[in-house]
Amino acid sequence: MQNMSSTIVKDCLVIGGGSSGYGAALAAQRGGADVLLADRHGYLGGMGTAAGLSCYLNHHYKKLNLSGAIYREFVQVQNARGMHYYDPASQGDFFEPETCKRTMEQLFIDAGGQCLFHVLLTAVDRVDGDWLVTFFHKGGMTNVRCRYLIDTSGDGDACALAGAKMTHGRRSDGKTQPMSMVVQLGGFDPVAWNDAGLPLVQGKYAVAGDQFTDQIAQAREAGQWSIPRNEIAMTWAMPGDPTRVTINGTRINGLSACNVLETTLAEIEGRRQASELADFFARYVPGFSKSYLLQTGPQIGVRESRRIIGRDMLRDEDVRLGSVPESSVALCCYPIDVHNPEGSDTQFELVEGGGSAYGIAWECLLPVNIENLAAAGRCISATHEAAGSFRVMPTCMTLGEAAGTAVALAHRDKVELAEVTGQDIRLQMDRALLEMGEPELTPLYESSASLNTLR
Numbered sequence: 001m002q003n004m005s006s007t008i009v010k011d012c013l014v015i016g017g018g019s020s021g022y023g024a025a026l027a028a029q030r031g032g033a034d035v036l037l038a039d040r041h042g043y044l045g046g047m048g049t050a051a052g053l054s055c056y057l058n059h060h061y062k063k064l065n066l067s068g069a070i071y072r073e074f075v076q077v078q079n080a081r082g083m084h085y086y087d088p089a090s091q092g093d094f095f096e097p098e099t100c101k102r103t104m105e106q107l108f109i110d111a112g113g114q115c116l117f118h119v120l121l122t123a124v125d126r127v128d129g130d131w132l133v134t135f136f137h138k139g140g141m142t143n144v145r146c147r148y149l150i151d152t153s154g155d156g157d158a159c160a161l162a163g164a165k166m167t168h169g170r171r172s173d174g175k176t177q178p179m180s181m182v183v184q185l186g187g188f189d190p191v192a193w194n195d196a197g198l199p200l201v202q203g204k205y206a207v208a209g210d211q212f213t214d215q216i217a218q219a220r221e222a223g224q225w226s227i228p229r230n231e232i233a234m235t236w237a238m239p240g241d242p243t244r245v246t247i248n249g250t251r252i253n254g255l256s257a258c259n260v261l262e263t264t265l266a267e268i269e270g271r272r273q274a275s276e277l278a279d280f281f282a283r284y285v286p287g288f289s290k291s292y293l294l295q296t297g298p299q300i301g302v303r304e305s306r307r308i309i310g311r312d313m314l315r316d317e318d319v320r321l322g323s324v325p326e327s328s329v330a331l332c333c334y335p336i337d338v339h340n341p342e343g344s345d346t347q348f349e350l351v352e353g354g355g356s357a358y359g360i361a362w363e364c365l366l367p368v369n370i371e372n373l374a375a376a377g378r379c380i381s382a383t384h385e386a387a388g389s390f391r392v393m394p395t396c397m398t399l400g401e402a403a404g405t406a407v408a409l410a411h412r413d414k415v416e417l418a419e420v421t422g423q424d425i426r427l428q429m430d431r432a433l434l435e436m437g438e439p440e441l442t443p444l445y446e447s448s449a450s451l452n453t454l455r
Protein backbone atom coordinates (compact mmCIF):
# COMPACT_ATOMS: atom_id res chain seq x y z
CA MET A 1 0.00 0.00 0.00
CA GLN A 2 1.29 3.44 -0.91
CA ASN A 3 1.86 5.53 2.21
CA MET A 4 0.74 9.08 1.55
CA SER A 5 1.40 11.96 3.92
CA SER A 6 0.37 15.48 2.97
CA THR A 7 -0.54 18.82 4.55
CA ILE A 8 -3.56 20.90 3.58
CA VAL A 9 -3.59 24.56 4.66
CA LYS A 10 -6.95 26.23 5.34
CA ASP A 11 -8.40 29.08 7.39
CA CYS A 12 -10.83 26.78 9.15
CA LEU A 13 -11.31 23.06 9.65
CA VAL A 14 -14.71 21.69 10.62
CA ILE A 15 -14.59 18.14 11.98
CA GLY A 16 -17.88 16.26 11.56
CA GLY A 17 -20.35 16.82 8.72
CA GLY A 18 -23.63 16.37 10.59
CA SER A 19 -26.29 19.06 10.80
CA SER A 20 -24.07 21.27 12.97
CA GLY A 21 -20.94 20.69 10.85
CA TYR A 22 -22.80 21.49 7.67
CA GLY A 23 -24.16 24.73 9.21
CA ALA A 24 -20.71 25.68 10.51
CA ALA A 25 -18.79 24.96 7.33
CA LEU A 26 -21.25 26.70 5.02
CA ALA A 27 -21.52 29.83 7.20
CA ALA A 28 -17.73 30.14 7.56
CA GLN A 29 -17.12 29.56 3.85
CA ARG A 30 -19.81 31.99 2.72
CA GLY A 31 -18.49 34.52 5.23
CA GLY A 32 -15.08 34.56 3.54
CA ALA A 33 -12.99 31.86 5.27
CA ASP A 34 -11.50 28.99 3.30
CA VAL A 35 -12.98 25.85 4.88
CA LEU A 36 -12.30 22.12 4.90
CA LEU A 37 -15.13 19.90 6.16
CA ALA A 38 -13.96 16.46 7.27
CA ASP A 39 -16.02 13.38 8.09
CA ARG A 40 -15.32 9.72 8.81
CA HIS A 41 -18.18 8.74 6.47
CA GLY A 42 -18.30 9.34 2.70
CA TYR A 43 -21.17 11.85 2.88
CA LEU A 44 -22.63 14.64 5.00
CA GLY A 45 -25.68 14.69 7.27
CA GLY A 46 -24.50 12.94 10.46
CA MET A 47 -27.35 11.27 12.34
CA GLY A 48 -29.77 12.71 9.74
CA THR A 49 -28.29 10.48 7.03
CA ALA A 50 -25.80 8.10 8.69
CA ALA A 51 -28.38 6.93 11.22
CA GLY A 52 -31.35 7.36 8.85
CA LEU A 53 -32.98 9.98 11.11
CA SER A 54 -34.68 12.13 8.53
CA CYS A 55 -37.12 13.76 10.98
CA TYR A 56 -36.02 17.28 12.00
CA LEU A 57 -38.09 18.45 14.95
CA ASN A 58 -39.55 21.55 16.45
CA HIS A 59 -38.18 24.97 15.60
CA HIS A 60 -41.36 27.02 15.77
CA TYR A 61 -42.41 29.02 18.79
CA LYS A 62 -45.73 30.86 18.77
CA LYS A 63 -45.72 30.58 14.97
CA LEU A 64 -42.22 32.11 14.81
CA ASN A 65 -39.53 30.16 13.02
CA LEU A 66 -36.49 29.98 15.32
CA SER A 67 -34.09 28.42 12.83
CA GLY A 68 -31.27 30.23 11.06
CA ALA A 69 -30.86 31.02 7.35
CA ILE A 70 -28.90 27.86 6.57
CA TYR A 71 -31.58 25.54 7.92
CA ARG A 72 -34.32 27.46 6.10
CA GLU A 73 -32.41 27.30 2.82
CA PHE A 74 -31.89 23.57 3.34
CA VAL A 75 -35.65 23.09 3.75
CA GLN A 76 -36.36 25.19 0.66
CA VAL A 77 -33.96 23.22 -1.53
CA GLN A 78 -35.24 19.85 -0.31
CA ASN A 79 -38.77 21.06 -0.82
CA ALA A 80 -38.07 22.21 -4.37
CA ARG A 81 -36.75 18.69 -5.05
CA GLY A 82 -40.01 17.20 -3.78
CA MET A 83 -38.06 15.48 -1.00
CA HIS A 84 -39.59 17.18 2.03
CA TYR A 85 -42.89 17.63 3.81
CA TYR A 86 -43.85 19.43 7.00
CA ASP A 87 -46.26 18.13 9.64
CA PRO A 88 -47.67 20.99 11.76
CA ALA A 89 -48.91 18.62 14.49
CA SER A 90 -45.47 17.22 15.34
CA GLN A 91 -43.69 20.35 14.05
CA GLY A 92 -41.48 18.03 12.04
CA ASP A 93 -39.67 18.51 8.73
CA PHE A 94 -39.32 15.13 7.02
CA PHE A 95 -36.66 14.55 4.35
CA GLU A 96 -35.25 11.81 2.13
CA PRO A 97 -31.76 11.09 3.56
CA GLU A 98 -30.26 10.40 0.11
CA THR A 99 -31.19 13.82 -1.19
CA CYS A 100 -30.00 15.45 2.06
CA LYS A 101 -26.50 14.08 1.35
CA ARG A 102 -26.49 15.65 -2.11
CA THR A 103 -28.10 18.96 -1.10
CA MET A 104 -25.57 19.51 1.67
CA GLU A 105 -22.44 18.72 -0.30
CA GLN A 106 -23.68 20.62 -3.36
CA LEU A 107 -24.44 23.84 -1.46
CA PHE A 108 -21.13 23.68 0.41
CA ILE A 109 -19.05 22.93 -2.69
CA ASP A 110 -20.90 25.60 -4.70
CA ALA A 111 -19.89 28.08 -1.99
CA GLY A 112 -16.24 27.13 -2.64
CA GLY A 113 -15.79 24.71 0.26
CA GLN A 114 -13.81 21.46 0.22
CA CYS A 115 -14.88 18.13 1.71
CA LEU A 116 -12.53 15.46 3.05
CA PHE A 117 -14.28 12.11 3.48
CA HIS A 118 -13.27 8.73 4.92
CA VAL A 119 -10.82 10.21 7.41
CA LEU A 120 -10.52 9.44 11.09
CA LEU A 121 -9.34 12.14 13.42
CA THR A 122 -6.09 11.05 15.06
CA ALA A 123 -4.34 14.02 16.71
CA VAL A 124 -4.87 17.70 17.41
CA ASP A 125 -1.73 19.77 18.06
CA ARG A 126 -0.63 23.41 18.19
CA VAL A 127 2.05 24.90 15.88
CA ASP A 128 2.86 28.64 16.17
CA GLY A 129 -0.68 29.53 17.17
CA ASP A 130 -2.25 27.41 14.41
CA TRP A 131 -3.95 24.04 14.75
CA LEU A 132 -2.26 21.03 13.21
CA VAL A 133 -4.81 18.26 12.91
CA THR A 134 -3.89 14.75 11.79
CA PHE A 135 -6.26 12.35 10.07
CA PHE A 136 -5.66 8.69 9.42
CA HIS A 137 -7.00 7.16 6.20
CA LYS A 138 -6.43 4.31 3.76
CA GLY A 139 -3.54 6.08 2.04
CA GLY A 140 -1.70 7.02 5.26
CA MET A 141 -1.93 10.33 7.12
CA THR A 142 -3.07 13.82 6.15
CA ASN A 143 -2.36 16.93 8.22
CA VAL A 144 -4.52 20.02 8.14
CA ARG A 145 -3.08 23.32 9.31
CA CYS A 146 -5.60 26.04 10.13
CA ARG A 147 -6.21 29.05 12.34
CA TYR A 148 -9.71 28.11 13.50
CA LEU A 149 -11.09 24.72 14.45
CA ILE A 150 -14.75 23.79 14.88
CA ASP A 151 -15.64 20.49 16.51
CA THR A 152 -18.97 19.18 15.26
CA SER A 153 -18.16 15.50 15.75
CA GLY A 154 -21.11 15.00 18.10
CA ASP A 155 -18.81 13.27 20.59
CA GLY A 156 -16.45 16.25 21.02
CA ASP A 157 -13.52 14.21 19.66
CA ALA A 158 -11.44 17.20 18.52
CA CYS A 159 -11.95 19.09 21.77
CA ALA A 160 -10.98 16.01 23.78
CA LEU A 161 -7.80 15.53 21.71
CA ALA A 162 -7.00 19.26 22.03
CA GLY A 163 -7.03 18.84 25.81
CA ALA A 164 -10.34 20.60 26.53
CA LYS A 165 -12.15 19.74 29.75
CA MET A 166 -14.95 17.31 28.91
CA THR A 167 -17.93 15.71 30.60
CA HIS A 168 -19.85 12.54 29.67
CA GLY A 169 -23.56 11.90 30.17
CA ARG A 170 -25.37 12.90 33.34
CA ARG A 171 -23.74 14.49 36.38
CA SER A 172 -24.57 11.73 38.90
CA ASP A 173 -22.94 8.74 37.17
CA GLY A 174 -21.85 9.70 33.63
CA LYS A 175 -24.56 7.52 32.07
CA THR A 176 -25.98 8.73 28.76
CA GLN A 177 -29.29 8.60 26.98
CA PRO A 178 -29.60 5.25 25.18
CA MET A 179 -28.55 4.68 21.60
CA SER A 180 -31.21 3.58 19.09
CA MET A 181 -31.03 1.77 15.77
CA VAL A 182 -33.33 3.52 13.32
CA VAL A 183 -35.34 1.14 11.17
CA GLN A 184 -36.90 1.59 7.74
CA LEU A 185 -39.74 -0.70 6.61
CA GLY A 186 -41.01 -1.15 3.08
CA GLY A 187 -44.40 -2.46 1.93
CA PHE A 188 -46.52 -0.16 4.11
CA ASP A 189 -50.14 0.48 3.08
CA PRO A 190 -51.21 4.07 3.91
CA VAL A 191 -54.85 3.36 2.96
CA ALA A 192 -55.18 0.53 5.52
CA TRP A 193 -53.54 2.77 8.14
CA ASN A 194 -56.05 5.53 7.39
CA ASP A 195 -58.99 3.09 7.34
CA ALA A 196 -58.04 2.17 10.92
CA GLY A 197 -58.62 5.80 11.94
CA LEU A 198 -54.97 6.88 11.91
CA PRO A 199 -54.41 10.24 10.17
CA LEU A 200 -52.31 10.95 7.09
CA VAL A 201 -50.40 14.20 6.57
CA GLN A 202 -51.29 15.78 3.19
CA GLY A 203 -53.51 12.76 2.61
CA LYS A 204 -50.57 10.38 2.06
CA TYR A 205 -47.85 10.45 4.75
CA ALA A 206 -48.20 8.44 7.98
CA VAL A 207 -46.71 10.30 10.97
CA ALA A 208 -47.11 9.24 14.60
CA GLY A 209 -45.33 10.26 17.82
CA ASP A 210 -45.20 8.41 21.17
CA GLN A 211 -47.74 5.81 20.10
CA PHE A 212 -48.70 2.13 20.13
CA THR A 213 -48.37 1.70 23.92
CA ASP A 214 -51.31 -0.73 24.12
CA GLN A 215 -49.94 -2.85 21.30
CA ILE A 216 -46.50 -2.92 22.94
CA ALA A 217 -48.04 -4.06 26.24
CA GLN A 218 -49.88 -6.82 24.35
CA ALA A 219 -46.73 -7.90 22.51
CA ARG A 220 -44.74 -7.95 25.75
CA GLU A 221 -47.42 -10.13 27.34
CA ALA A 222 -47.17 -12.49 24.36
CA GLY A 223 -43.36 -12.69 24.67
CA GLN A 224 -42.91 -10.82 21.38
CA TRP A 225 -41.38 -7.61 22.75
CA SER A 226 -38.13 -7.39 24.71
CA ILE A 227 -37.09 -3.82 23.76
CA PRO A 228 -36.80 -1.63 26.90
CA ARG A 229 -39.36 0.98 25.90
CA ASN A 230 -43.09 1.41 26.29
CA GLU A 231 -43.90 3.43 23.20
CA ILE A 232 -42.69 4.03 19.65
CA ALA A 233 -41.12 7.48 19.77
CA MET A 234 -41.61 8.40 16.14
CA THR A 235 -42.94 6.84 12.94
CA TRP A 236 -42.81 8.74 9.64
CA ALA A 237 -43.33 8.01 5.95
CA MET A 238 -40.66 8.98 3.46
CA PRO A 239 -41.36 11.97 1.18
CA GLY A 240 -40.23 10.18 -2.00
CA ASP A 241 -42.37 7.08 -1.35
CA PRO A 242 -45.10 6.96 1.36
CA THR A 243 -44.97 3.13 1.40
CA ARG A 244 -41.53 3.35 3.05
CA VAL A 245 -41.71 4.20 6.74
CA THR A 246 -38.92 5.03 9.19
CA ILE A 247 -39.25 4.13 12.86
CA ASN A 248 -37.44 5.37 15.94
CA GLY A 249 -38.42 2.57 18.31
CA THR A 250 -35.41 0.58 19.52
CA ARG A 251 -33.37 1.28 22.66
CA ILE A 252 -29.94 0.14 23.82
CA ASN A 253 -29.20 1.15 27.40
CA GLY A 254 -25.97 1.45 29.33
CA LEU A 255 -23.40 1.61 26.50
CA SER A 256 -21.12 4.54 25.58
CA ALA A 257 -20.62 5.89 22.06
CA CYS A 258 -17.05 6.79 23.06
CA ASN A 259 -16.13 3.15 23.75
CA VAL A 260 -15.66 1.14 20.55
CA LEU A 261 -16.33 -2.24 22.18
CA GLU A 262 -19.60 -0.94 23.60
CA THR A 263 -20.61 0.71 20.32
CA THR A 264 -20.00 -2.60 18.55
CA LEU A 265 -22.33 -4.33 21.01
CA ALA A 266 -24.90 -1.56 20.46
CA GLU A 267 -24.81 -2.04 16.67
CA ILE A 268 -25.40 -5.79 17.02
CA GLU A 269 -28.15 -5.44 19.64
CA GLY A 270 -29.68 -2.63 17.54
CA ARG A 271 -30.03 -4.96 14.55
CA ARG A 272 -31.54 -7.68 16.75
CA GLN A 273 -34.10 -5.20 18.03
CA ALA A 274 -34.75 -3.99 14.47
CA SER A 275 -35.97 -7.49 13.49
CA GLU A 276 -38.19 -7.61 16.56
CA LEU A 277 -39.57 -4.16 15.74
CA ALA A 278 -40.30 -5.17 12.13
CA ASP A 279 -42.20 -8.28 13.37
CA PHE A 280 -44.11 -6.13 15.86
CA PHE A 281 -45.27 -3.68 13.19
CA ALA A 282 -46.32 -6.49 10.86
CA ARG A 283 -48.36 -8.14 13.64
CA TYR A 284 -49.85 -5.23 15.55
CA VAL A 285 -49.94 -1.97 13.58
CA PRO A 286 -52.55 -1.26 10.88
CA GLY A 287 -51.16 -0.96 7.36
CA PHE A 288 -48.00 -3.00 8.10
CA SER A 289 -49.26 -6.56 7.55
CA LYS A 290 -47.18 -6.89 4.35
CA SER A 291 -44.27 -4.74 5.48
CA TYR A 292 -40.67 -5.91 5.56
CA LEU A 293 -37.34 -4.69 6.96
CA LEU A 294 -35.85 -2.50 4.22
CA GLN A 295 -32.79 -1.23 6.07
CA THR A 296 -31.35 -0.28 9.42
CA GLY A 297 -29.49 3.00 9.74
CA PRO A 298 -25.95 2.66 8.33
CA GLN A 299 -24.81 3.31 11.90
CA ILE A 300 -26.41 3.25 15.34
CA GLY A 301 -28.07 6.50 16.42
CA VAL A 302 -26.25 8.30 19.25
CA ARG A 303 -28.26 10.74 21.38
CA GLU A 304 -25.60 11.70 23.90
CA SER A 305 -21.95 11.18 24.76
CA ARG A 306 -19.15 13.69 25.58
CA ARG A 307 -19.67 17.43 25.89
CA ILE A 308 -17.23 20.27 26.51
CA ILE A 309 -17.04 22.22 29.75
CA GLY A 310 -17.53 25.65 28.26
CA ARG A 311 -17.07 29.26 29.36
CA ASP A 312 -20.80 29.08 30.09
CA MET A 313 -23.11 26.09 30.47
CA LEU A 314 -26.73 25.65 29.41
CA ARG A 315 -28.60 24.35 32.45
CA ASP A 316 -31.97 22.61 32.92
CA GLU A 317 -33.27 25.73 34.73
CA ASP A 318 -32.38 27.92 31.70
CA VAL A 319 -34.50 25.67 29.52
CA ARG A 320 -37.40 25.50 31.98
CA LEU A 321 -37.39 29.26 32.67
CA GLY A 322 -36.89 30.23 29.04
CA SER A 323 -33.76 32.29 29.80
CA VAL A 324 -32.39 34.34 26.93
CA PRO A 325 -28.83 35.50 27.76
CA GLU A 326 -27.50 38.68 26.13
CA SER A 327 -25.00 36.66 24.08
CA SER A 328 -27.55 34.15 22.70
CA VAL A 329 -26.67 32.88 19.23
CA ALA A 330 -29.48 30.34 18.82
CA LEU A 331 -33.00 29.90 20.12
CA CYS A 332 -34.69 26.61 20.87
CA CYS A 333 -38.15 25.61 22.06
CA TYR A 334 -37.96 21.82 21.98
CA PRO A 335 -38.96 20.30 25.35
CA ILE A 336 -36.55 18.43 27.63
CA ASP A 337 -36.75 14.97 26.07
CA VAL A 338 -34.53 12.53 27.94
CA HIS A 339 -34.79 8.82 27.24
CA ASN A 340 -34.01 7.15 30.56
CA PRO A 341 -30.37 5.93 30.53
CA GLU A 342 -31.43 2.85 32.50
CA GLY A 343 -35.17 2.21 32.21
CA SER A 344 -37.90 2.03 29.60
CA ASP A 345 -39.52 5.45 30.16
CA THR A 346 -38.84 8.93 28.77
CA GLN A 347 -38.78 12.26 30.61
CA PHE A 348 -40.70 14.61 28.31
CA GLU A 349 -41.30 18.04 29.82
CA LEU A 350 -43.75 19.98 27.77
CA VAL A 351 -44.30 23.29 29.55
CA GLU A 352 -47.95 24.29 29.69
CA GLY A 353 -48.93 26.38 26.69
CA GLY A 354 -46.63 24.59 24.26
CA GLY A 355 -43.21 25.05 25.82
CA SER A 356 -40.93 27.99 26.20
CA ALA A 357 -38.22 29.39 23.95
CA TYR A 358 -34.76 29.87 25.43
CA GLY A 359 -31.45 31.23 24.16
CA ILE A 360 -28.09 29.45 23.95
CA ALA A 361 -25.14 31.70 24.81
CA TRP A 362 -22.10 31.88 22.50
CA GLU A 363 -19.91 31.01 25.50
CA CYS A 364 -21.55 27.53 25.67
CA LEU A 365 -19.73 26.80 22.40
CA LEU A 366 -16.29 27.88 23.67
CA PRO A 367 -14.19 25.46 25.73
CA VAL A 368 -12.50 27.01 28.76
CA ASN A 369 -8.88 28.09 28.30
CA ILE A 370 -8.44 27.07 24.66
CA GLU A 371 -8.31 29.71 21.92
CA ASN A 372 -9.68 29.49 18.39
CA LEU A 373 -11.62 26.32 19.07
CA ALA A 374 -15.42 26.08 19.14
CA ALA A 375 -17.82 23.19 19.56
CA ALA A 376 -21.26 23.12 17.95
CA GLY A 377 -24.13 20.64 17.88
CA ARG A 378 -24.71 18.12 20.59
CA CYS A 379 -21.23 18.43 22.16
CA ILE A 380 -21.63 22.02 23.43
CA SER A 381 -21.52 22.81 27.14
CA ALA A 382 -24.81 21.79 28.78
CA THR A 383 -26.27 19.61 31.49
CA HIS A 384 -27.68 16.18 30.61
CA GLU A 385 -31.29 17.44 30.78
CA ALA A 386 -30.63 20.65 28.83
CA ALA A 387 -28.85 18.56 26.17
CA GLY A 388 -32.05 16.52 25.96
CA SER A 389 -33.71 19.67 24.62
CA PHE A 390 -31.34 21.53 22.28
CA ARG A 391 -30.11 18.33 20.54
CA VAL A 392 -32.72 18.51 17.76
CA MET A 393 -31.25 18.95 14.29
CA PRO A 394 -32.64 22.38 13.29
CA THR A 395 -31.12 23.80 16.50
CA CYS A 396 -27.85 21.92 15.92
CA MET A 397 -27.63 23.34 12.40
CA THR A 398 -28.28 26.85 13.72
CA LEU A 399 -25.62 26.39 16.44
CA GLY A 400 -23.25 25.34 13.67
CA GLU A 401 -24.19 28.40 11.66
CA ALA A 402 -23.39 30.54 14.69
CA ALA A 403 -19.93 28.96 15.11
CA GLY A 404 -19.19 29.30 11.38
CA THR A 405 -20.36 32.91 11.39
CA ALA A 406 -18.04 33.61 14.34
CA VAL A 407 -15.10 32.13 12.43
CA ALA A 408 -15.91 34.27 9.38
CA LEU A 409 -15.96 37.41 11.54
CA ALA A 410 -12.76 36.48 13.40
CA HIS A 411 -11.02 35.70 10.11
CA ARG A 412 -12.14 39.02 8.57
CA ASP A 413 -10.98 41.05 11.60
CA LYS A 414 -7.90 38.88 12.25
CA VAL A 415 -8.85 38.31 15.89
CA GLU A 416 -9.20 35.36 18.22
CA LEU A 417 -12.52 33.54 18.07
CA ALA A 418 -13.48 34.45 21.63
CA GLU A 419 -13.15 38.16 20.78
CA VAL A 420 -16.21 37.89 18.57
CA THR A 421 -19.32 38.61 20.63
CA GLY A 422 -22.68 36.88 20.63
CA GLN A 423 -24.29 40.13 19.48
CA ASP A 424 -21.90 40.37 16.47
CA ILE A 425 -22.76 36.81 15.51
CA ARG A 426 -26.49 37.34 15.87
CA LEU A 427 -26.44 40.50 13.77
CA GLN A 428 -24.60 38.70 11.01
CA MET A 429 -27.02 35.76 11.15
CA ASP A 430 -29.89 38.21 11.03
CA ARG A 431 -28.41 39.77 7.87
CA ALA A 432 -28.27 36.32 6.28
CA LEU A 433 -31.99 35.92 6.97
CA LEU A 434 -32.79 39.34 5.53
CA GLU A 435 -30.76 38.53 2.42
CA MET A 436 -32.91 35.43 2.00
CA GLY A 437 -36.01 37.61 2.21
CA GLU A 438 -37.03 36.10 5.55
CA PRO A 439 -38.14 39.09 7.65
CA GLU A 440 -40.00 36.92 10.10
CA LEU A 441 -37.10 36.43 12.47
CA THR A 442 -35.85 40.02 12.59
CA PRO A 443 -37.56 40.92 15.87
CA LEU A 444 -36.06 37.83 17.47
CA TYR A 445 -32.51 38.67 16.61
CA GLU A 446 -32.58 42.46 16.90
CA SER A 447 -31.92 42.55 20.61
CA SER A 448 -32.27 40.34 23.60
CA ALA A 449 -34.87 42.81 24.88
CA SER A 450 -37.13 41.87 21.98
CA LEU A 451 -36.24 38.21 22.52
CA ASN A 452 -37.73 38.58 25.95
CA THR A 453 -41.00 39.87 24.53
CA LEU A 454 -41.50 36.35 23.25
CA ARG A 455 -42.59 35.16 26.64
Ligand SMILES: Cc1cc2nc3c(=O)[nH]c(=O)nc-3n(C[C@H](O)[C@H](O)[C@H](O)COP(=O)(O)OP(=O)(O)OC[C@H]3O[C@@H](n4cnc5c(N)ncnc54)[C@H](O)[C@@H]3O)c2cc1C
Pocket residue numbers: 015016017018019020021038039040041044045046047048050051053055056057119120121152153154155157179180181182234248301302303376377378379391392393394396
Ligand atom coordinates in the same frame (compact mmCIF):
# COMPACT_ATOMS: atom_id res chain seq x y z
C1 LIG B 1 -32.37 7.67 17.88
C2 LIG B 1 -32.34 9.15 17.77
C3 LIG B 1 -33.51 9.84 17.50
C4 LIG B 1 -33.48 11.22 17.32
N1 LIG B 1 -34.62 11.85 16.92
C5 LIG B 1 -34.54 13.12 16.50
C6 LIG B 1 -35.64 13.71 15.85
O1 LIG B 1 -36.69 13.09 15.69
N2 LIG B 1 -35.51 14.99 15.41
C7 LIG B 1 -34.36 15.71 15.59
O2 LIG B 1 -34.30 16.87 15.15
N3 LIG B 1 -33.30 15.17 16.23
C8 LIG B 1 -33.35 13.89 16.66
N4 LIG B 1 -32.27 13.31 17.27
C9 LIG B 1 -31.10 14.13 17.66
C10 LIG B 1 -30.18 14.47 16.51
O3 LIG B 1 -30.13 13.47 15.54
C11 LIG B 1 -28.75 14.76 16.99
O4 LIG B 1 -28.75 15.40 18.23
C12 LIG B 1 -28.03 15.61 15.95
O5 LIG B 1 -27.90 14.85 14.77
C13 LIG B 1 -26.69 16.08 16.43
O6 LIG B 1 -26.07 16.76 15.36
P1 LIG B 1 -24.50 16.94 15.35
O7 LIG B 1 -24.17 17.65 14.09
O8 LIG B 1 -24.07 17.55 16.63
O9 LIG B 1 -23.89 15.46 15.36
P2 LIG B 1 -24.08 14.23 14.39
O10 LIG B 1 -25.35 14.31 13.64
O11 LIG B 1 -23.84 13.03 15.25
O12 LIG B 1 -22.88 14.39 13.35
C14 LIG B 1 -21.54 14.16 13.72
C15 LIG B 1 -20.71 13.92 12.48
O13 LIG B 1 -19.34 13.83 12.85
C16 LIG B 1 -18.72 12.71 12.22
N5 LIG B 1 -17.64 12.26 13.12
C17 LIG B 1 -17.77 11.86 14.39
N6 LIG B 1 -16.57 11.56 14.90
C18 LIG B 1 -15.65 11.78 13.94
C19 LIG B 1 -14.23 11.67 13.88
N7 LIG B 1 -13.53 11.28 14.95
N8 LIG B 1 -13.59 11.97 12.70
C20 LIG B 1 -14.33 12.37 11.61
N9 LIG B 1 -15.68 12.51 11.63
C21 LIG B 1 -16.33 12.23 12.78
C22 LIG B 1 -19.85 11.72 12.08
O14 LIG B 1 -19.60 10.79 11.03
C23 LIG B 1 -21.05 12.61 11.79
O15 LIG B 1 -21.23 12.84 10.41
C24 LIG B 1 -32.26 11.93 17.48
C25 LIG B 1 -31.08 11.24 17.78
C26 LIG B 1 -31.12 9.86 17.92
C27 LIG B 1 -29.84 9.15 18.14
